Amino acid sequence: METHPAEPALPESLESLPGIADAAAGAPGGAGARALEVLSRVFGYDAFRGDQAAIIEHVAGGGDAVVLMPTGGGKSLCYQIPSLLREGTGVVISPLIALMADQVAALEAVGIRAAFLNSTLDPHEAQAVEQQLLAGELDLLYMAPERLVLQRTLGLLQRARIALFAIDEAHCVAQWGHDFRPDYLGLSVLAEAFPGVPRIALTATATRQTHEEITRNLRMEQAQHYVSSFDRPNIQYRIEPKDRAREQLLRLIRAEHPGEAGIVYCLSRRSVEEVAAWLSERDVPALPYHAGLDARVRQHHQERFLREDGLVIVATIAFGMGIDKPDVRFVAHLDLPKSIEGYYQETGRAGRDGQPSTAWMAYGLGDVVSQRKFIDGGDGSEQFKRNARSHLDAMLALCETVTCRRVQLLRYFGQDSEPCGNCDTCLSPPKTWDATVAAQKMLSALIRLDRERGQKFGSGQIIEVLLGRENDRSRQGRHHELSVWGIGTELSEREWRTALRQLLARGIVEAEGDYGVLVPGPQAGPVLSGETVLELAVDRAPGKASRSRGAGSGGGSAGSRAADGLEPAQREVFEALRAWRTSVATEKAIPPYMVFSDATLVGIVEARPGSVGALGGVSGVGAKKLAEYGQDVLDVLTGSTG
Known part of the structure; x- marks a missing residue:
């Protein structure tokens, strides 16, 4: 297997974008400088976030990487840009067949040659994509794991020039994770079949155990690991x-x-x-x-x-x-x-x-x-x-x-x-109360009903016993004769349910069997003996938590939280741009955000560019979108300001 150079030439697909070829050729440094140029010219952003730059430079240079980065953190760029910088086609393995067409459309919208191979294509369409791959006419190719591990597909990829393999949603390989997909286990074949091709495994959610399973099951022990903060402060x-x-x-x-x-x-x-x-x-x-x-x-x-x-x-x-x-x-x-x-x-x-x-x-x-x-x-x-x-x-x-x-x-x-x-x-910090005695009463009711009547019940009947409320089951079981009958009247039914929910969560009480009957849990002993003081939260009324209008919320009218900070006159311009965007998206049959995001529209309103060149300086406006939409945006700005 032939390996790829550490500092590859700019791919032909980007040569036609205004100014990018000359700028990238003159950029000092290596893959890092080229990556920044691609970020600016293709995607319209001026700077990388977090570990993006380090990941891209490492993978573009031929290294393997395991990337843990939160949703919205920019994982896609970590394989898209190296795919553009390296010779050949980046192959993206994803379980998301239903979304591949949109993912490809989003890439095509910024001038990247992309395609997918999945079961939604008829044989002629699939053959055309395969020919594009072999001819070196694709920057990125999406496929599902079950297709990739087929011998026919592996043979096809062996005949093509592959820039890298990106294993998206890599947590699917974790057998004890929340979204295990058995087909992902077969992706370990890439390590043997393509030893000279870099691999990057990415996920937005992984505990330490899941992280270890990704590394082991994909045979990426020699990879660099990049773990970003999982915090989403917004x-x-x-x-x-x-x-x-x-x-x-x-x-x-x-x-x-x-x-x-x-x-x-x-x-x-x-x-x-x-x-x-x-x-x-x-x-x-x-x-x-x-x-x-x-x-x-x-x-x-x-x-x-x-x-x-x-x-x-x-x-x-x-x-x-x-x-x-x-x-x-x-x-x-x-x-x-x-x-x-x-x-x-x-x-x-x-x-x-x-x-x-x-x-x-x-x-x-x-x-x-x-x-x-x-x-x-x-x-x-x-x-x-x-x-x-x-x-x-x-x-x-x-x-x-x-x-x-x-x-x-x-x-x-x-x-x-x-x-x-x-x-x-x-x-709105919750208030707490000493619930030790209440928990002891709950546990005593469970124990007495079982020992003296041979009966176990779910939450409803247990609370009825604690409150001393008669019903058919109470009468048939002579529950009123038990010492625990009516010992919990200091709490309301709602308060008992709140307490019981917390006791279940702490393992003090457990629900078992097909009917969810309650029994003392593994943590009941210290509570019954009084060895521990049990603090439980007072249930806040639904919908009563105070809500900040700072970092986590915005005021403003419906439809676009991004525009909350605009003045009324600016808001009118923003809405005019939004209406234009909707018409373009409808005509092209693509989601509106593939034209421009709300954040980019806000940037345009605030910058008030007077020329196509000035519009190109707004974050999110790449070269292809500038060429395709630039004059239309200026016309909207002119029309909306009279």
Whole structure:
């Protein structure tokens, strides 16, 4: 296998972009200077962020890399620019067949020659892409892992000149992670089949264990590792008690995100359908998305979400990986996620443009019981169940923390931080109370019912016993004769449910079996004996957490949080540009952000360029877009100012 030079020539695909060939040729240094020039001329940005420059220079020079970087941190540039700087085609392995066409369209919009090979192509279309690859006419080629590991595909790639392999969503190789894809395990073949071709594995979510699995399973022990901070300071994390969750969601949308794009996650397909219909009936444009829908319907709903402003998608976790829509202003969970990794990845789909966004969840006692029941009743091995319980325990700890949620979230990924001032527990610190005696009463009720009556119940009946409220089960079991009957009247039913949710989260009480009956948990002993003082949080009323209008939120009208800081006259110009962008996007059948992002439109309004050359100095305006849209933008600016 022939290796590639450490300082390759600029590829032909970029020669036609205005000024880039001469500028890059005269740039001092090596791959780093060339990379900065490509960033500026192709993508329209003046500087790299974080580890981007180091990663790009390392991979462009032929090195392997494992990259852990949060959603919105710029992972794509870490393989796109090295693919342009090296000779040959960059091959991107991705599980996201449904999004490959949009990913390719976004690259073509900035002048990069890109294509995909997947099952949506007919044989003639696939053959044409293969011929382009062999002829050296592609800068980037996307394909799914199950296609890449086929002998026919490996043979095709052996005949082509490959610049690098980028393994996107690399956490899918982790067998105990939240999104394991068995086909990813076959990607270890790249180490043997293409020893001279650099590989870069990228993910936005990985614990230390997942990081180790990526390294081991992809045979990247010799790779350089780049771990960025997982903090997303523009996202405000909020978790509140579930109390008519749909109404809570509607209040959130109407009060804070009217007319803005959002994603709502539910666990079941039925809930997805019902919530989408319920929102639509209340004048919130919403569409369902889950694996049970016809593939064409799913694709249509996904395309509408990407292309239209202000649409809400209600989905199972089948939706969202790889979604590059930058202006998703909120992600809501109406059911408890199974792990922090999954929660982090899902909430990370908000605010990719860096603008203030919300990660909101409604969470209740039923979520805890149903998740534990789902794990215990599953078909997985005992090892799998232990891992699932561990993931759930960490998720519950995040929900029940009385300290900064961001600190807890980042600690899960092995990173330390200070309290953020932009989550609900920072903005409105929860009050705590000494719940030791209450917990002892709860445990005593469980023990007495089991020992003296041979009975176990779920939360409802246990609370009825503590409150001394008669019902058919109480009468049949003669519960009023027990010493624990009515010993908990100092708390209301709601307060008992709040306390029980926290006891379950701490392992003091457990739910077991198909019916979720309650039993003392592994941490019950020290509480019963009085060895430990138990502090629990007072449940805050739903929707009462104070909300900052600083780092985590913006005022302004609906539709674009990016424009909040504009003066009224500037806002008119911004809306005129936005209308122009929508018409262009509709004509080209591409999402509006592929024309220009909201942030770039704001930059244009603030810069007020008077020439095409001056417009080229605005962040996000690359050479191809400048040539294609420059005069039209100036015409809009002239027309909107009279």
